Amino acid sequence: MSGTGLIPREDTRAPVRGHRPRPWRPVLYLLPAALLVGVVLVLPLVWAVVDSLHGGLGNYAGVLRDGQVRHAVRNSLFWLILAPVICLFGLLLAWAISAHRRIGILAAPIAVSALVTGLAFRLIAQPGDFLLGTNGIWLLLGLAFAWQWSGLAVVVFRSGLNAIPPGLVRMARAFGVSRARRLRTVIGPALFPAGALVLIIVLVAAARVFDLILIAAPGSDQAEVDVVGLHWWRFRDDLGPGESAALTVIQFAIAAVAALIGLWGLSREWPTNTADAEPAAGPRRRRRGRAVVVLAVAVWVVPLVVLLLTSLHTPRAAAGGGWWSGGFGFESYRQAFQSGGLTGALVNTGARSVFAAVLLPVVAVPAAYALAWGGLPRRVNHALIAVTTMVAVVPPQTVIVELGRVFDRLHLLGAPTALTIVHTAFGVPLAMLLLRGAFASVPREIVHARRYDAEPGSPLFAVVRETLPALVTVAVLEFVLVWNDYVVGLLLGGPEAGQVTFVLSDQARQFVTSESVMAAGAVVATVIPLGLVLATGNWLVRGFTSGVRPAGSRPELRQPPRRHGQAP
């Protein structure tokens, strides 16, 4: 820890040169994001609430009188509880891994779609069938979800732990600081900010879980593992408009509970842990850490290996046996591409993902800058962050009915641009939160130098230059989310959206005889986002944890920091 962010230095000079403060500038910066999110998420959300309250609370009472709905609500809450459990598991694993650094691969499953994850785990469970029964299915779904998200938690927490100066812990111990207090005052703060963000991301994923259940659970288990979002999708035509809206608002409320938990974490100030000095661990801990890493990686690759092996079987061999038996060949890949549907879907999905990944930073960066450095009143800032967090968890189901109605009128359903813009809107809140954290951890001098001193250039661009990892993270995550989307495309575009995940899920109705063709499609559909995430892995870890470029690569800071920024 070089301590660049901790220099006690106040700029007491009057801002005589440079720009005058412009109070309208942060508002202008916030405008594009506000407009996009407002139109696509907030307005439809408000209308869903209004619709659901048509005739008082009767719609809610009516919906909740249905035992199946109550069952689905209970299941949705269960998923929410699972999210912090998975983060905790990630923390423990990060602890056990000790100071090992090559663990980025554990976070790779975030690049795999929920649909492909469900497919892989169903393939794993198939030979025994024991995991697919009424109780086993919960274990299967939980494991699949943990596989997808706990790796991210491990990587982020490990990075946070690495950032703790080893001397500090040793010193605290030497001064007789109790274990609990060490945890609270030294270790906790180092984990908090990035941990809160990871928790929000996992909570959002848990609140939106949909396609994972749809593909992993056999038809006879679907009722048992129903969640609110799925229930609404199954029964939306049977419910009246008010009841349908009420159900989606309930789903939003459940997600909002998640958001509040995360908000509590985000409301703290973000310390700047710019460098992760690897703490020196004892040789025994090192060995143990390495063993844990090897074991974890070995377990983590199992689903992907099963998927790959299944896809390398001929359809007939896979149907009669499975990934463990003989009968290899490339026939499944040929069949996957034969119909032409997959190729078209790959092109469609790719175009949408790239466009959304480019558009999102354009909208989110100014807004995040306004939140971090806009100089807005503290209370306004906090309120904006709260609103952003709440909007980040709006489930697609809640806003889709209203959006669909309007899209229908505009003949935009299935239009590629329209769907991309909706995707971007869904990505904006989370991107703002992530970028704001990164922007806020940029050393103050860099901004002030542009704002008050003679240094040329806009402070916004200076901050962006410092936080490239966070920007890359946002773009990569958006690409991955749009690429792997199922539910938004399903509800708003229908089959015309041509999403890769549709092509895969359609075949699940003859699961056994199409499993290898499905797996081949899944491998092709996974290679692209997975490759992207692995290629940018180092940037992603940094983007999540601090978002700031390593101190060594920052030209101004190559000199000892104390000399930098001194009055000329």
Added chain:
Amino acid sequence: MRRRDALLTLALCTLTGCGAGRDGLRVVGVWNGWELARFRDVLTAFSRRGRWKVSLLSAGNDLDALLGNQVARTAAPDVALVPKPQLVAAARRQLVPSRPEPGAPPAPAGWTRLLTFDGRVYGSWFKVAHKSLVWYRPDMLREVPSDWDEWLALCGELAAAGRPPLAIGAADGWVLTDWFENALLSIDPGTYRRLATGAALWRHPSVEAALRRIGTMWSIPGVFAGGPRRALLTQYDGALIDVFEHGSAPMVCGADFYYPIIRQNGSAPARWFRFPNRQGEHRPLLAGGDAAVLLRPDGEAGRALVDWLATPEAARPWAATGGLLSLDPRVKDYPADQGLLAAELRNETADGVTFDLSDQLGGRLAGNDGRGTWRIFQEFFAAVAERPSALDAAVSRAVARLDGTSRGTA
């Protein structure tokens, strides 16, 4: 409502730079995999005839939303292949009625009646299915039962000898409803027809009798290969592989469209017998099918496609590979004994088709994974197969669930 729509419309217009054209003819079906590939061939043949640009999409299990959805009408395709008359009924305001085609032999009256609502005919049948079959392995089963009681005794004997007689894909709810429909058709075709028109007759004694009949078979200990729990996790294609590849049971109930799956994935010989009824009862013939419907009145291509799909030229290539039966007697080149099934469908449905009941039920009974009749019958299956002694209780609970769900109170 109108003001808010206008507001959102305006906002979205500015955001997206309105308007999106469409080109070509969009066709939606519910098939996937091999069947989708076959239908793609059919469409390729069509587009060659008229130089039309046709794109085919699979709607998966969500065809209901695509057709009946008031919200997303523009998402609707030009032509859809619909497996449920109930969907045609629900979406008929969005559909374009057919014109009688001069020159072509009319489709059997019973079949046309299924697509007739408010005096108009919507669409035509492209593919029909025979769903009263039991596929079996002649190398594992020497004698074929001639009626229900013989079949029940045979299954009981085999199960008692430790050789499970049946495989069943109970993870697919429609497999179970087909069993029930065949039994009810044998016992009381009249009640079946009235239920299909939406009458709330679920407390009729015949319904109970049909449930009891299939329940008796399902509750024989050891009747299903791998046990009932595994059956509930097996989809219909998995059950076919169990029988014709692994030989874990000699029989599986099903339909004519099982044929290509058996041929592609099984190595054993396959034959069929009709779903058995009791002596003196009506022999059931449960029918299914996919009707082509037109959703957009403008453009000749859509109408041309719907008309062409009813012709023998459209059906022949797929019929030759198996898995498609046509109502047209001019289609003859079926594989093996599939032609016999097409003839049975044509002849025995002359005075009325008994179309799949669960495909004609709307509202909360409409079946899909985790809902409607599919779910009720899966629960019934689990109840009787896992606790054979509780047959009576399971039957009355299933009746109550069917009745309650049809009234929207369960």
